[in-house]
Amino acid sequence: MDMLKLSIIFCAVFFVITIVLAINKITRTARATLLLTVLSFWLVPLSLLVPHIHLPGPTARAAVEKPDVGHDAIVNRIKDYDSVAYNNREEYYEKEIEKYKKVIQSNPDPGAEIYYKLGEAYYEKDDYIEAIHYYDEAAKKCENPAPVFCSIGEAYYEIGAYERAINYFKKAIDIMPEYQTSYYGMGNVYYKKGEYGNAIAYYNRAIEKDSTYALPYNGMGNVYKAQGKTDEANKWYEKAIKWCDEAINKNKNLDDKVFYYLCKGIAYQELNEKDNANKNFRDASAIYK
Numbered sequence: 001m002d003m004l005k006l007s008i009i010f011c012a013v014f015f016v017i018t019i020v021l022a023i024n025k026i027t028r029t030a031r032a033t034l035l036l037t038v039l040s041f042w043l044v045p046l047s048l049l050v051p052h053i054h055l056p057g058p059t060a061r062a063a064v065e066k067p068d069v070g071h072d073a074i075v076n077r078i079k080d081y082d083s084v085a086y087n088n089r090e091e092y093y094e095k096e097i098e099k100y101k102k103v104i105q106s107n108p109d110p111g112a113e114i115y116y117k118l119g120e121a122y123y124e125k126d127d128y129i130e131a132i133h134y135y136d137e138a139a140k141k142c143e144n145p146a147p148v149f150c151s152i153g154e155a156y157y158e159i160g161a162y163e164r165a166i167n168y169f170k171k172a173i174d175i176m177p178e179y180q181t182s183y184y185g186m187g188n189v190y191y192k193k194g195e196y197g198n199a200i201a202y203y204n205r206a207i208e209k210d211s212t213y214a215l216p217y218n219g220m221g222n223v224y225k226a227q228g229k230t231d232e233a234n235k236w237y238e239k240a241i242k243w244c245d246e247a248i249n250k251n252k253n254l255d256d257k258v259f260y261y262l263c264k265g266i267a268y269q270e271l272n273e274k275d276n277a278n279k280n281f282r283d284a285s286a287i288y289k
Contacts, residue, residue, distance in 0.1 A: 085285035089124075092288070096121040112141035116148060124255070128155040146176035153185050162189050180209035184216045196223050214243035218263055221270060237267040258284045 100118040104110050119134035135152045139145040153168035166189055172182040187202035200223055203216040221236035244264035251257055265280030 085288040088288040093121045093125045097125070112138045112148075115141065116151075119151065123151070123155060126158075128158045131155045144176065146172040146179055146182070149175070150179065150182045150185060153182070157185065157189055157192070162193060165189050178209055180206045180213050180216075183209065184213070184219065187216060187219050191219060191223055191226075196227060199223050212243055212246055214240050214247050214260060214263060217243060218267055221267065225270065234271055237270050240264070240267040254287055258287050261287075 097118065100114055100121065103114050104118070107114075115134045115138035119131045119138060122128075122134060123131035132152055132155045135148050135155065139148040139152070142148055149168045149172040153165045153172065156162075156165035156168060166186065169182045169186045169189070172179060173186075176182070183202045183206035187199045187206065190196070190198035190202060200220065203219045203223070206213055206216040217236050217240035221233045221240060224230075224233035224236060241264055244260045244267070247260045248257055248264070251260065261280045261284035265277045265284065268274075268277035268280060
Protein backbone atom coordinates (compact mmCIF):
# COMPACT_ATOMS: atom_id res chain seq x y z
CA MET A 1 0.00 0.00 0.00
CA ASP A 2 1.51 3.42 -0.97
CA MET A 3 1.92 6.31 1.46
CA LEU A 4 -0.97 8.33 0.01
CA LYS A 5 -3.50 5.52 0.58
CA LEU A 6 -2.09 4.89 4.07
CA SER A 7 -2.42 8.56 5.00
CA ILE A 8 -6.03 8.68 3.82
CA ILE A 9 -6.90 5.61 5.95
CA PHE A 10 -5.22 7.21 9.00
CA CYS A 11 -7.22 10.42 8.49
CA ALA A 12 -10.50 8.53 8.17
CA VAL A 13 -9.90 6.44 11.31
CA PHE A 14 -8.91 9.36 13.48
CA PHE A 15 -11.80 11.45 12.16
CA VAL A 16 -14.25 8.79 13.39
CA ILE A 17 -12.51 8.57 16.76
CA THR A 18 -12.67 12.36 17.11
CA ILE A 19 -16.43 12.43 16.43
CA VAL A 20 -17.07 9.59 18.91
CA LEU A 21 -15.13 11.36 21.65
CA ALA A 22 -16.89 14.63 20.93
CA ILE A 23 -20.34 13.15 21.48
CA ASN A 24 -19.42 10.73 24.29
CA LYS A 25 -20.75 11.73 27.71
CA ILE A 26 -17.55 11.98 29.72
CA THR A 27 -16.31 14.74 31.97
CA ARG A 28 -15.18 17.96 30.37
CA THR A 29 -11.59 17.54 31.64
CA ALA A 30 -11.33 13.93 30.48
CA ARG A 31 -12.86 14.83 27.10
CA ALA A 32 -10.37 17.68 26.60
CA THR A 33 -7.44 15.43 27.47
CA LEU A 34 -8.55 12.70 25.07
CA LEU A 35 -9.27 15.19 22.28
CA LEU A 36 -5.78 16.69 22.60
CA THR A 37 -4.30 13.19 22.46
CA VAL A 38 -6.26 12.32 19.33
CA LEU A 39 -5.39 15.65 17.66
CA SER A 40 -1.71 14.96 18.26
CA PHE A 41 -2.11 11.67 16.39
CA TRP A 42 -3.57 13.62 13.43
CA LEU A 43 -0.09 15.03 12.83
CA VAL A 44 1.04 11.62 11.58
CA PRO A 45 -1.44 11.19 8.71
CA LEU A 46 -1.30 14.87 7.84
CA SER A 47 2.47 14.74 7.53
CA LEU A 48 2.04 11.85 5.08
CA LEU A 49 -0.69 13.56 3.12
CA VAL A 50 0.80 17.04 2.67
CA PRO A 51 3.53 16.03 0.17
CA HIS A 52 0.79 14.79 -2.16
CA ILE A 53 -1.07 18.11 -2.23
CA HIS A 54 -0.01 20.12 -5.29
CA LEU A 55 -0.60 23.85 -5.36
CA PRO A 56 -0.10 25.92 -8.52
CA GLY A 57 3.40 27.40 -8.57
CA PRO A 58 5.46 29.47 -10.99
CA THR A 59 5.70 26.59 -13.50
CA ALA A 60 1.92 26.20 -13.68
CA ARG A 61 1.45 29.93 -14.14
CA ALA A 62 4.08 30.00 -16.88
CA ALA A 63 2.26 27.21 -18.74
CA VAL A 64 -0.89 29.34 -18.89
CA GLU A 65 1.06 32.20 -20.46
CA LYS A 66 2.65 30.18 -23.27
CA PRO A 67 1.86 31.21 -26.86
CA ASP A 68 -1.27 29.60 -28.25
CA VAL A 69 -1.40 27.66 -31.51
CA GLY A 70 -4.05 26.28 -33.83
CA HIS A 71 -6.68 27.65 -36.15
CA ASP A 72 -8.66 29.68 -33.59
CA ALA A 73 -5.57 31.32 -32.14
CA ILE A 74 -4.36 32.38 -35.59
CA VAL A 75 -7.57 33.41 -37.37
CA ASN A 76 -8.85 35.38 -34.38
CA ARG A 77 -6.04 37.87 -35.12
CA ILE A 78 -8.24 39.10 -37.98
CA LYS A 79 -11.15 39.52 -35.59
CA ASP A 80 -8.94 41.48 -33.18
CA TYR A 81 -7.36 43.59 -35.90
CA ASP A 82 -10.22 44.32 -38.32
CA SER A 83 -13.82 43.45 -37.45
CA VAL A 84 -15.08 44.40 -40.93
CA ALA A 85 -12.68 42.00 -42.63
CA TYR A 86 -13.59 39.29 -40.13
CA ASN A 87 -17.31 39.75 -40.81
CA ASN A 88 -16.66 39.62 -44.56
CA ARG A 89 -14.77 36.39 -44.02
CA GLU A 90 -17.68 34.92 -42.06
CA GLU A 91 -20.14 35.88 -44.81
CA TYR A 92 -17.90 34.31 -47.44
CA TYR A 93 -17.87 30.94 -45.69
CA GLU A 94 -21.61 31.07 -45.03
CA LYS A 95 -22.09 31.40 -48.80
CA GLU A 96 -19.66 28.53 -49.38
CA ILE A 97 -21.66 26.32 -47.02
CA GLU A 98 -24.90 27.22 -48.75
CA LYS A 99 -23.36 26.52 -52.17
CA TYR A 100 -21.99 23.08 -51.28
CA LYS A 101 -25.15 22.03 -49.48
CA LYS A 102 -27.15 22.80 -52.63
CA VAL A 103 -24.77 20.58 -54.61
CA ILE A 104 -25.32 17.72 -52.16
CA GLN A 105 -29.10 18.20 -52.24
CA SER A 106 -29.17 18.04 -56.03
CA ASN A 107 -26.73 15.14 -56.28
CA PRO A 108 -27.13 12.08 -54.01
CA ASP A 109 -23.46 11.13 -54.53
CA PRO A 110 -21.44 14.31 -55.11
CA GLY A 111 -18.09 12.71 -54.32
CA ALA A 112 -15.41 13.24 -51.66
CA GLU A 113 -14.28 16.69 -52.80
CA ILE A 114 -17.65 18.39 -52.17
CA TYR A 115 -17.95 16.87 -48.69
CA TYR A 116 -14.38 17.88 -47.92
CA LYS A 117 -14.92 21.48 -49.11
CA LEU A 118 -18.07 21.70 -47.02
CA GLY A 119 -16.08 20.43 -44.03
CA GLU A 120 -13.42 23.05 -44.73
CA ALA A 121 -16.02 25.83 -44.83
CA TYR A 122 -17.41 24.76 -41.45
CA TYR A 123 -13.86 24.48 -40.09
CA GLU A 124 -13.09 28.04 -41.20
CA LYS A 125 -16.25 29.20 -39.41
CA ASP A 126 -15.00 27.47 -36.23
CA ASP A 127 -17.89 24.97 -36.30
CA TYR A 128 -15.63 21.99 -35.71
CA ILE A 129 -18.32 19.42 -34.95
CA GLU A 130 -20.00 19.98 -38.32
CA ALA A 131 -16.58 20.03 -39.97
CA ILE A 132 -15.78 16.59 -38.52
CA HIS A 133 -19.11 15.25 -39.80
CA TYR A 134 -18.44 16.28 -43.39
CA TYR A 135 -14.76 15.34 -43.25
CA ASP A 136 -15.86 11.89 -42.14
CA GLU A 137 -18.20 11.63 -45.13
CA ALA A 138 -15.34 12.69 -47.41
CA ALA A 139 -12.99 10.10 -45.88
CA LYS A 140 -15.45 7.31 -46.69
CA LYS A 141 -15.29 8.24 -50.39
CA CYS A 142 -11.52 8.86 -50.68
CA GLU A 143 -8.98 6.49 -52.19
CA ASN A 144 -6.35 8.15 -50.00
CA PRO A 145 -8.03 9.52 -46.85
CA ALA A 146 -4.78 10.59 -45.15
CA PRO A 147 -5.22 14.36 -45.71
CA VAL A 148 -8.85 14.08 -44.58
CA PHE A 149 -7.84 12.18 -41.43
CA CYS A 150 -5.33 14.96 -40.77
CA SER A 151 -8.11 17.56 -41.09
CA ILE A 152 -10.27 15.55 -38.67
CA GLY A 153 -7.33 15.52 -36.27
CA GLU A 154 -7.02 19.31 -36.56
CA ALA A 155 -10.73 19.74 -35.82
CA TYR A 156 -10.53 17.50 -32.76
CA TYR A 157 -7.49 19.48 -31.61
CA GLU A 158 -9.49 22.71 -31.79
CA ILE A 159 -12.21 21.37 -29.46
CA GLY A 160 -9.64 19.99 -27.00
CA ALA A 161 -10.21 16.30 -27.79
CA TYR A 162 -6.47 15.65 -27.87
CA GLU A 163 -6.46 11.86 -27.74
CA ARG A 164 -8.87 11.66 -30.67
CA ALA A 165 -6.72 14.18 -32.53
CA ILE A 166 -3.63 12.04 -31.95
CA ASN A 167 -5.52 8.96 -33.15
CA TYR A 168 -6.43 10.61 -36.47
CA PHE A 169 -2.99 12.11 -37.01
CA LYS A 170 -1.51 8.64 -36.50
CA LYS A 171 -3.97 7.17 -38.99
CA ALA A 172 -2.88 9.79 -41.52
CA ILE A 173 0.81 9.05 -40.87
CA ASP A 174 0.27 5.29 -41.23
CA ILE A 175 -1.35 5.77 -44.65
CA MET A 176 0.87 8.60 -45.89
CA PRO A 177 4.15 8.85 -43.91
CA GLU A 178 5.48 11.68 -46.09
CA TYR A 179 2.55 14.03 -45.28
CA GLN A 180 4.22 16.73 -43.17
CA THR A 181 1.00 18.36 -41.91
CA SER A 182 0.15 15.32 -39.78
CA TYR A 183 3.46 15.60 -37.91
CA TYR A 184 2.86 19.32 -37.37
CA GLY A 185 -0.59 18.53 -35.96
CA MET A 186 0.90 15.97 -33.58
CA GLY A 187 3.45 18.57 -32.47
CA ASN A 188 0.66 21.03 -31.69
CA VAL A 189 -1.20 18.48 -29.58
CA TYR A 190 1.86 17.59 -27.52
CA TYR A 191 2.76 21.27 -27.16
CA LYS A 192 -0.72 21.95 -25.82
CA LYS A 193 -0.41 19.00 -23.42
CA GLY A 194 2.90 20.38 -22.14
CA GLU A 195 4.86 17.37 -23.46
CA TYR A 196 7.58 19.50 -25.00
CA GLY A 197 9.97 16.68 -25.87
CA ASN A 198 7.32 14.99 -28.00
CA ALA A 199 6.29 18.33 -29.52
CA ILE A 200 9.86 19.06 -30.63
CA ALA A 201 10.22 15.54 -32.04
CA TYR A 202 7.11 15.87 -34.21
CA TYR A 203 7.86 19.43 -35.33
CA ASN A 204 11.30 18.20 -36.38
CA ARG A 205 9.71 15.31 -38.28
CA ALA A 206 7.50 17.80 -40.14
CA ILE A 207 10.56 19.89 -41.05
CA GLU A 208 12.44 16.77 -42.18
CA LYS A 209 9.58 15.94 -44.55
CA ASP A 210 9.55 19.47 -45.99
CA SER A 211 12.11 22.04 -44.83
CA THR A 212 10.14 24.83 -46.55
CA TYR A 213 7.02 24.13 -44.46
CA ALA A 214 6.78 27.28 -42.31
CA LEU A 215 4.36 26.30 -39.55
CA PRO A 216 6.51 23.89 -37.49
CA TYR A 217 9.19 26.59 -37.21
CA ASN A 218 6.64 28.74 -35.37
CA GLY A 219 5.76 25.68 -33.31
CA MET A 220 9.38 25.17 -32.29
CA GLY A 221 9.61 28.81 -31.28
CA ASN A 222 6.53 28.41 -29.10
CA VAL A 223 7.96 25.36 -27.35
CA TYR A 224 11.24 27.07 -26.49
CA LYS A 225 9.44 30.24 -25.39
CA ALA A 226 7.19 28.19 -23.10
CA GLN A 227 10.36 26.75 -21.55
CA GLY A 228 11.82 30.21 -20.99
CA LYS A 229 14.51 29.77 -23.67
CA THR A 230 13.92 33.11 -25.40
CA ASP A 231 17.08 33.25 -27.53
CA GLU A 232 16.45 29.80 -28.96
CA ALA A 233 12.78 30.62 -29.53
CA ASN A 234 13.67 33.78 -31.44
CA LYS A 235 15.89 31.81 -33.86
CA TRP A 236 12.94 29.62 -34.77
CA TYR A 237 10.56 32.57 -35.17
CA GLU A 238 13.03 34.15 -37.60
CA LYS A 239 13.09 30.92 -39.61
CA ALA A 240 9.28 30.87 -39.60
CA ILE A 241 9.19 34.39 -41.05
CA LYS A 242 11.55 33.38 -43.87
CA TRP A 243 9.46 30.37 -44.90
CA CYS A 244 6.15 32.22 -44.47
CA ASP A 245 7.46 34.74 -47.02
CA GLU A 246 8.27 31.87 -49.40
CA ALA A 247 4.79 30.39 -48.96
CA ILE A 248 3.05 33.73 -49.50
CA ASN A 249 4.98 34.40 -52.71
CA LYS A 250 4.37 31.02 -54.33
CA ASN A 251 0.86 30.23 -53.02
CA LYS A 252 -2.14 31.22 -55.15
CA ASN A 253 -4.77 30.01 -52.67
CA LEU A 254 -6.09 33.08 -50.84
CA ASP A 255 -6.99 31.16 -47.66
CA ASP A 256 -3.43 29.87 -47.48
CA LYS A 257 -2.03 33.35 -48.07
CA VAL A 258 -4.14 34.71 -45.21
CA PHE A 259 -2.96 31.94 -42.92
CA TYR A 260 0.71 32.54 -43.70
CA TYR A 261 0.38 36.31 -43.29
CA LEU A 262 -1.14 35.67 -39.87
CA CYS A 263 1.54 33.15 -38.89
CA LYS A 264 4.21 35.60 -39.99
CA GLY A 265 2.54 38.36 -37.99
CA ILE A 266 2.43 36.15 -34.91
CA ALA A 267 6.15 35.35 -35.29
CA TYR A 268 6.92 39.07 -35.44
CA GLN A 269 4.66 39.59 -32.44
CA GLU A 270 6.63 37.02 -30.45
CA LEU A 271 9.81 38.84 -31.48
CA ASN A 272 8.28 42.08 -30.12
CA GLU A 273 8.37 43.68 -33.58
CA LYS A 274 4.97 45.34 -33.33
CA ASP A 275 5.06 47.31 -36.60
CA ASN A 276 5.96 44.26 -38.69
CA ALA A 277 3.33 42.19 -36.89
CA ASN A 278 0.62 44.78 -37.60
CA LYS A 279 1.65 45.03 -41.26
CA ASN A 280 1.11 41.30 -41.73
CA PHE A 281 -2.18 41.30 -39.85
CA ARG A 282 -3.25 44.21 -42.09
CA ASP A 283 -2.18 42.30 -45.23
CA ALA A 284 -4.18 39.26 -44.10
CA SER A 285 -7.26 41.37 -43.36
CA ALA A 286 -7.02 43.18 -46.72
CA ILE A 287 -7.70 39.93 -48.60
CA TYR A 288 -11.23 39.91 -47.14
CA LYS A 289 -11.95 43.57 -47.92
